[in-house]
Amino acid sequence: MRPEDIVFATVMLPLLGASLAFCAKILPKGRIAGVVEYAGALVGLGLPPLVLILLFPVVFSGQSVSGVVGQWFVGVGITFRFDALAWLVNMLGYTIGAAAWVYSLGAGPKGPAFTGVFLIQTAALSATIMTTDLFNLFVCLEIMGITSYVLIPTSRKPGATLASFSYLMVSASAMVFFLLGTYGFYRLTGALSYEGISSGLQAISSSDTMLSIVSLALLVSAIAIRVAVMPLYGWLPDAHALAPHAVSAVLSGVLIKTPLFALSRILYLFPFGMEVGELMGIAGGLTAIVGVVIALSQEDAKRLLAYHSISQIGYVVAAWGMAISLGVDTPAGTSLMVAAFLHAFYHALFKGLLFLSVGTTVDMAKERNVYVLRDGIGKLRDAGEKIPVTFIGFVVGALAISAIPPLNGFVSKTAITYAMKGSLSYYLLSMAAVGTVASFIKLSRIYWPTRKRGSLHLETGVSLGTGSNPQSKAHGLVARLTAQSALAVLCIAGGLAAPHILTIVGTLLSRGGTNSAVPPTLYSTDNLLKTGATTLGGILLFFIATSKIGSRVLHTIRNRPRSFQGLFVSFSLGTAFLVAFLVVGKFL
């Protein structure tokens, strides 16, 4: 087999697994159906990482596998490119996907239909990052979208269907404009592959420049909706907060980042890509700080986490945008791209861990309100956890997201701030870090032991799980705890092995197989002092937030008006602003 055939295994194996899972759906319920479903999951989530390991030497030496699907003529076929970026994003997707699926065995949603759709989503992630064809990118984004619309309401929580519906509406409308952007580029150049378009765009007349700007803006803003950058984030909190915990982990860990890295392929090649990167970078910095302020005001535990996903993706977008605006072949650009990917990867690990551990706790306590829920450890003990693994998982995740050394969050946040020192985003991100610490102190209160007075929900913890038999309950517990401990171990390992990982990712993302990224100094006195100051600031902010005035301000932020049509208005205004920014940059 040639390498061209092997790279598509990362897409086809999950699809094969999904079709096995669907076949399990029609078999009579029983042992055979279960075996077929698990075999499907093994094929779909277990084998692709082996394929990735097989492909590592290829991408590590700076080569890439590219070609046309079905070996057709390049002008009519679908081109693809499997390079280091694709390898890294695949690795991210399969790590989180496997952990989340194992967790879903314990906490639901279960069943072959869920497994099948979940595997299809994984396949779509892999296809999205590999494609270099605009229309194929559209199809991949649609598959990613539709699987999330289906997976979000499987939690059967009130409001989940509505959240999924509003996500569907706004994202489907945005995809119409994505298609119009694709049409615009095809009209100008007669090509759909990125390279065909970018070489075609060099020959267009100056009167058509406007159309190429508009088309690029339509593509970028449709993808920005998926990434949930600042004005376009409105769909995310409900969808992520009400989805099943395993799905939340994948949605905020992988799903919002894959389109971003797929977009970077377009922006590298197309004219005006650098300007778009510049604007997106600033939007990312703003996203980080606004997201964290809103997160601090939330009272629903999972919604608080969802706003933190917005804030953290802001970090990633800020570094990513600046990397593109500097040019990705420069050492500074490469270092920023390395930092952006590393933070995307580490955020997926610790946010996945947080979603799973907090999700487990609120399920056991049957209470999601941060201000009411207390004594989480006791509730978990009542549910059969002798060692408080879930609590330890939460602590690891919370320390990682607050960038406390030596956990992985410290490494990636330091890498980002190190690479962008002195810019506007640097200050925005430093302020956001303070808010992160404060809001995680607030969230950690759900584990604080109760005073006797406030024990409202004591008996619910004991009566839990009476419906299911003890054996399946024990199985569920094992599956849940395995997934959480695996993520926690990866969080710690990612922090301890940071120098090696930075070298590997740096080499992968530099062209030509040598590491051209500047390695950040991690444990300098400066950085440690900054971490200390941030933590102290966070504690201070927490006390301000819990004071009378503070809680009134937060109450106002929490109850700010949010509307369905606002999603569409912000999309159209955001797109118009992007076009205006590019036009002004071009003609002035």
Add this chain to the structure above:
Amino acid sequence: MGKRKAWGTILQASLAIGAMGAVLLPIFLCQTPWPTVARDYLVEHGQHESGAINLVSAIYLGYRAFDTLGETIVLLVAVIGTMGLLSRVESMVNAVGDDDNTIQTVSAFSLRGEKRSSHVLRTHLLEVVTGKIGPIVLLFGFYVMLYGHLSPGGGFQGGVIIASGIVFLALGNQQDNTSALSKSSILGGIESVSFLLFIIVAISGIFFGKGFFGNPLADSAYPVGFIVLLNSIIGLKVGASIGFMCIAMMGGHD
């Protein structure tokens, strides 16, 4: 207050439409001559390479079959989502309404009033006509599906016609001895197995040295066989899923 809110909404809507309209203007004003590369290539090589007279099918099952796989998956997942939604609405209706007044709950998503056992809202005319027409529609669906490479049509269109044939058969069965095609377990089986077949066919090119989604019959005398095969698989899959969904909406799934 209500009036001010309405004005606010109108303002928002006009802002959004105005902004989007201004953005889209250059797309409609473009005067550049149309691109010709793909067109000329297809006219020259399309029929020879794929064997299909209908070049549309050469594109969507040959050159860009990977996209078609994606669209098929979208349909598959959409049907799963609809079934999930239906079962939830059904359980909500069951929880709220009494069992006697099924007619009242007709307004709900799954038409419970039209349960097969009770035959409420059915007439003899409907049953006789649909029962007679069903097999013919089914046959026509297979025709459209199998001749997709020669004339307009193909798997998706043929599949939808097959689905209407299935719905006719389900409507037209006068006793409760339902034809096998209106049983949801059979339809679900066809759907799952044809999806598995699609994946296997997509991979098969690799073993013939044609690469992923390559045509394994490309060097044989009948390269068009690949398109016919894919058309049949897609037709069966689309027909089964849409028929499955319609029958579920008529309240006939278990």
